[in-house]
Amino acid sequence: MNQIATQLNPLAGYLILSAFIFAIGLAGALTRRSAIIVLIGIELMLNAANLNFIAFWRFSEHPEALTGIMFAIFSIGVAAAEAAVGLALIIAIYRHYKSANMDDVNSLKG
Amino acid sequence: MNIFFAIIAAVTIAAAVAAMSLRNLVHCALALAVAFAGLAAAYLELGAQFVGFTQILVYVGAVAILVVFAILLTRGSETSPHSVLSAGWLSGILVAVAVLAVLVYAIAKSFVLQNAVPAQPTVTVKQIGEALMTKFVLPLEVVGLLLTAALIGAVIIALKEEGKK
Numbered sequence: 001m002n003q004i005a006t007q008l009n010p011l012a013g014y015l016i017l018s019a020f021i022f023a024i025g026l027a028g029a030l031t032r033r034s035a036i037i038v039l040i041g042i043e044l045m046l047n048a049a050n051l052n053f054i055a056f057w058r059f060s061e062h063p064e065a066l067t068g069i070m071f072a073i074f075s076i077g078v079a080a081a082e083a084a085v086g087l088a089l090i091i092a093i094y095r096h097y098k099s100a101n102m103d104d105v106n107s108l109k110g
Numbered sequence: 111m112n113i114f115f116a117i118i119a120a121v122t123i124a125a126a127v128a129a130m131s132l133r134n135l136v137h138c139a140l141a142l143a144v145a146f147a148g149l150a151a152a153y154l155e156l157g158a159q160f161v162g163f164t165q166i167l168v169y170v171g172a173v174a175i176l177v178v179f180a181i182l183l184t185r186g187s188e189t190s191p192h193s194v195l196s197a198g199w200l201s202g203i204l205v206a207v208a209v210l211a212v213l214v215y216a217i218a219k220s221f222v223l224q225n226a227v228p229a230q231p232t233v234t235v236k237q238i239g240e241a242l243m244t245k246f247v248l249p250l251e252v253v254g255l256l257l258t259a260a261l262i263g264a265v266i267i268a269l270k271e272e273g274k275k
Contacts (some may be wrong), residue, residue, distance in 0.1 A: 003140075009225075010227065013154070021126050024123070027202060032196060044129070044130075055156060058158070064233075064237075069233065076168050079173075100184040
């Protein structure tokens, strides 16, 4: 029964797609040296969460409440602010250390 | 599970993998724009037109361009001779695979998949605007304040450090 529902329900497809995007973003953020790629990975993870919001809104019993859409819109706004501040921080770090690699920024390392 | 969703999912996952694995950072930014566009197509497929076009405007239009600017300002476009992977990359891959396995297991066992699929909801921009101006007016103001503060803060952080000329 569970297997059949998983294969037939389109919600499962979107949730699996979202899980894959989240895992890809996490892998990139954890493995790459460039701070810009780390930030891109974080953006991908935020987008995966947004896709979940929209998918649950589409397949919910009360879509007229618009909560999923509203959360996604506000999440996009917050992510835009986060991207602007994050990239400004990377530029400031590059100017200070002459490098945008995470491994070179180790002043606080014990 | 129709053919459109299969195409969208394949393109989005391929672009996300490319954005995370290519050596040249400019190529990564371009693959990122493709991944964002694929997600916007997924939103359109789900019936959320407003969010889909917002995604294209904000992510493909603004965030991808910001990333390209940051890459060019930090000379990231020059491919480095060293390894692009950080020191603990193996444990990072293991953590990501473990997270994916847990998520897929939770989705496969979830009870929400037993629910019947409802009809496609129709939502107009007028409804979204009215909701933003009535029920969600306080979060809207807070997001406006947050964006203003974040953009001023970004400019101040990226300004030249004093005394270093």
